[in-house]
Amino acid sequence: MSHPATSAPAERSAQRKQPTHSGEGHLASNLVTFAVMMALFLGSIFSLTFFDQNNVWAFAACLVLFFLAFWIPQSILGRSDTGPALAEGDRKA
Template identity: 45%
Template sequence: MYSNGRNKAHSGQGHFAGNVVAFLILFVCFAGGIYALSFWSLDNAWLPGISCFVLVMIALMVPQHVLGRGDTHVHADGE
């Protein structure tokens, strides 16, 4: 992809701290979802199941749909 006649790098250069922070937050969400399954029993299935589903969905969908789509937006001038 080109911007102002120059090739844009999409390798995450200069975003190391932000990438690490996002990874840590989303990894904690994923690990929390897995940990919620340790409270699962036949008497208590709804709360751990729903919390696991929500936390893992956040951990997998936020990077895929929110963080990964920042460079695919079509601008008004057609770029």
């Protein structure tokens, strides 16, 4: 029931492993993902340069690209699949 005694608080903190963050160690893939999503976002803004009131395809393209630029990272690449587990208190998901 008792824990082994250590001589200093520094030793105790050295023994504990800090949890890693979700993106730690994935710099290249994070940069590629950021570049692709930023390209989608800037493409949605650029598509508005072709918008006029007689032709609405540019506005439709803007909406689709803008939606994809935010939906892909939040739902597909994010932790949306672990939401129910986290709601139940399982922090290991």
